[in-house]
Amino acid sequence: MSGSSATRVVLGVSGGIAAYKACELVRRFTESGDDVTVIPTEAALRFVGTATWEALSGKPVSSSVFDDVASVAHVAVGKQADIVVVAPATANVVAKAAHGLADDLLTATLLTARCPVVLAPAMHTEMWQHPATQANVETLRSRGVFVIPPAHGRLTGADTGLGRLPEPAEIFAYCREVLRRGETAANDLAGRRVVVSAGGTREPLDPVRFLGNSSSGKQGYALAATAAARGADVVLVAANVSLPEPAGVKVVPVTSTDELHAAVLDVARDADAVVMAAAPADFKPAVRTDHKIKKRADGTAPTIELVETPDVLAALVRQRGDSWIPVLVGFAAETGDVQAGVLAHARAKLRRKRCDLLVVNDVSGGGVFGADDNQAVILSAEGGETSLPRGSKTDLAHAVWDQVSTRWSTTEGETTPGSAGACR
Numbered sequence: 204m205s206g207s208s209a210t211r212v213v214l215g216v217s218g219g220i221a222a223y224k225a226c227e228l229v230r231r232f233t234e235s236g237d238d239v240t241v242i243p244t245e246a247a248l249r250f251v252g253t254a255t256w257e258a259l260s261g262k263p264v265s266s267s268v269f270d271d272v273a274s275v276a277h278v279a280v281g282k283q284a285d286i287v288v289v290a291p292a293t294a295n296v297v298a299k300a301a302h303g304l305a306d307d308l309l310t311a312t313l314l315t316a317r318c319p320v321v322l323a324p325a326m327h328t329e330m331w332q333h334p335a336t337q338a339n340v341e342t343l344r345s346r347g348v349f350v351i352p353p354a355h356g357r358l359t360g361a362d363t364g365l366g367r368l369p370e371p372a373e374i375f376a377y378c379r380e381v382l383r384r385g386e387t388a389a390n391d392l393a394g395r396r397v398v399v400s401a402g403g404t405r406e407p408l409d410p411v412r413f414l415g416n417s418s419s420g421k422q423g424y425a426l427a428a429t430a431a432a433r434g435a436d437v438v439l440v441a442a443n444v445s446l447p448e449p450a451g452v453k454v455v456p457v458t459s460t461d462e463l464h465a466a467v468l469d470v471a472r473d474a475d476a477v478v479m480a481a482a483p484a485d486f487k488p489a490v491r492t493d494h495k496i497k498k499r500a501d502g503t504a505p506t507i508e509l510v511e512t513p514d515v516l517a518a519l520v521r522q523r524g525d526s527w528i529p530v531l532v533g534f535a536a537e538t539g540d541v542q543a544g545v546l547a548h549a550r551a552k553l554r555r556k557r558c559d560l561l562v563v564n565d566v567s568g569g570g571v572f573g574a575d576d577n578q579a580v581i582l583s584a585e586g587g588e589t590s591l592p593r594g595s596k597t598d599l600a601h602a603v604w605d606q607v608s609t610r611w612s613t614t615e616g617e618t619t620p621g622s623a624g625a626c627r
Contacts (some may be wrong), residue, residue, distance in 0.1 A: 209238040210382060213280060213316070215289035215309040216256075217296040218246020220359050221325040221368035225290050226251065228371040229259040240280060242266065242309045244296070266308050280308070281315030288378055289313075291325035291368045294336050300348070301339035319381045321349040323450070325368035327358055332365070344393050344434060351377055351431070351451040373450035380432040380597070390434030391608060395475040397435045399427045400467055400515070402442035404460040406487035408507065409496050416482050420444030422534075422577060423480035425596040427452045430604060438470045442481050460484050460512035467515055468522060476530040476607050479516050480562075487512050520557045530607050531558040536566040549582060559584050560606055562599075581606060 212232050216225045222243070232239045241256040241264050248266065256264040281287065289296060289309070296309070300322065305311040313320060322343065330336060331353055340350050351374065356367035368374075401423020405413040420441060427439040428449035437452045442463055448454045455470065457463045460483040471477045486509040496505060516533050523531075535552050537545045549563040563580045578593040581602065591602055 209236055211283060211285045212237045212239045212378075213284040213287045213312060214239055214241050214260075215287065215292075215296075215312065216241065216243040216247040216251070217289065217291055217293040217309070218244050218249060219291045219293050219325050219368075220250065221291040222247045222250040224368055224371050226255060226259055228288075228290055228374055229256070231371060231375040233260065238262075240284075242280070242312060244307055244309055246293075278311070278315050281312035282317060284312075284316055284318050286318055286378060286382055287312060287316045287320045288323070288374070289321070290323035290371075290374050292322040294324070294326045294330045294333075297322060297324055297336060297339050297343070297350075301342040319349060320347075321351065321374075321378055321381060323351045323368060323374050324353050324366075326353070326366050327362060328364035328366045330366070344390055347390055349377075349381060349390065349432070349434065352436070352453075354448070354450075355453075369450040370447065373447055376428065377432055377450040380429065383597075384432075384601075392430055392604065393434030395435045395611075396438075396473060397430050397607075398438045398440065398467065398471050398474045398477045399423050399430065400440045400442070400463060400477075400479050400481035401427070402444040403482040404442045404463055404484045404512075405458055406460065406484045406512070407491050408488050409492045409494065411495050414484055414487065415443070416484065418442075418482035420446055420481075421575065422596045422599065423478075424449055425600040426478050426480055426603060429597060429600040433604060438474075440466045440470065440481070442483070460487065460515070464513040464515045464518060468518055471519060471522065471528055474528055475611070476532065477519055477528055478532040478534075478603065478607075479519075479558075480534045481515075482534075482536065483515060484512055486510065516556050516558055530560070530610050532560045532562065532603060532607065533558040534562045534564065536564050538566060546580065546582075546588075549580070553582050553584065557584075559610060560603070562603060 214229060216222050229239055229241060239260045240262055241260050243256060243266050245266055253264050299310045300313050305314050344350055351369060353365055354367045354369045355365050357363050358366055402420035403416040403418030405415045407413045424446050427437050431437045431449055431451040439452050440455045440457055440463060442457050455466050457466050463481060463483055489508040489510045519531055533556050535549045537548050545565045549561060553561040561582045563582060576593055577596045577599045579591050579599055581589040591599055
């Protein structure tokens with residue numbers, strides 16, 4: 204960021220069909236008061252012309268190092284930027300950036316930038332998955348460049364698969380998060396694979412009714428988005444959430460607790476951490492009727508027998524015996540009662556669940572559900588307690604990842620895969 208002045212954003216656009224989506228990204232930055240300089244490649248101008256970029260940004264647009272030579276633009280633009288974003292980034296531009304080529308204004312700007320650089324690749328699946336592209340991405344990430352993995356979806360022509368540009372709103376949110384962290388923004392989770400669960404499960408009673416809860420999934424989505432912004436490979440298991448998919452995150456949709464249980468255990472097998480922010484139902488109907496349950500003529504209500512659902516967190520702890528998961532984080536939505544207070548119940552749950560960290564929310568009155576802010580206490584298996592003041596769910600997410608990262612750095616080398624030590 205540049206003090207109280209407008210954030211100086213350089214938006215590079217390379218020559219792919221997704222270049223048209225960058226128009227919305229320019230609009231989002233400018234409507235937020237940012238100073239946007241668009242640098243298209245010559246190939247990008249075949250998809251979207253100069254006049255469009257100038258109208259949207261309100262600034263002259265150039266793609267050549269030979270324009271405005273007197274101001275040394277090919278050096279000055281990158282040096283003066285607060286953030287450089289390339290969306291879409293083709294396989295060609297990714298390769299040039301990885302190997303330090305500078306044959307146009309965009310690639311020269313990437314070499315001179317001393318601010319956060321975010322690349323949002325978009326290409327056909329085969330190009331993204333090619334070993335050369337993957338090696339280039341790893342090289343860039345090792346240098347501190349933020350690379351947003353492409354999304355699954357419709358590509359050029361009839362093709363569908365991995366390689367689609369994430370939606371502009373999600374790229375914008377990702378960049379805002381990188382900017383918000385300022386000097387602390389780093390790929391500190393790069394090379395890590397994490398799993399996050401979010402939302403509330405639904406247990407069907409009949410074809411139209413279900414048992415559920417009030418979880419919006421916002422906290423889980425914040426955890427997934429912040430992990431991706433810090434460089435992690437993120438899988439988000441989402442139960443009945445109607446939120447935009449975070450950029451760079453693979454989303455696995457589920458409905459019931461049984462589906463959540465199966466999906467999490469599957470994707471967690473090679474994860475470095477699992478954060479269970481979802482709110483799975485504790486019980487489900489013993490029998491799901493195939494027809495809608497009707498009101499009775501005598502006015503009596505039916506009796507519905509309930510049975511327990513699988514305990515996903517407990518299953519993850521058991522799975523550690525044959526698949527190493529270094530860090531397990533649980534969430535506890537608790538209320539006090541006549542027997543004990545919120546933290547007493549939470550500590551008992553931490554001992555019972557045998558996870559490494561437990562994020563405790565006091566949900567008395569239901570204030571946490573659906574809100575954009577949160578207040579929590581993070582308990583550790585060793586007896587640690589970190590109180591977090593009310594703030595955004597993004598702030599809480601960063602606090603969780605900070606503690607997960609600390610556990611990685613302090614325990615790696617002290618324990619070995621398959622040991623029971625981390626279960627405590």
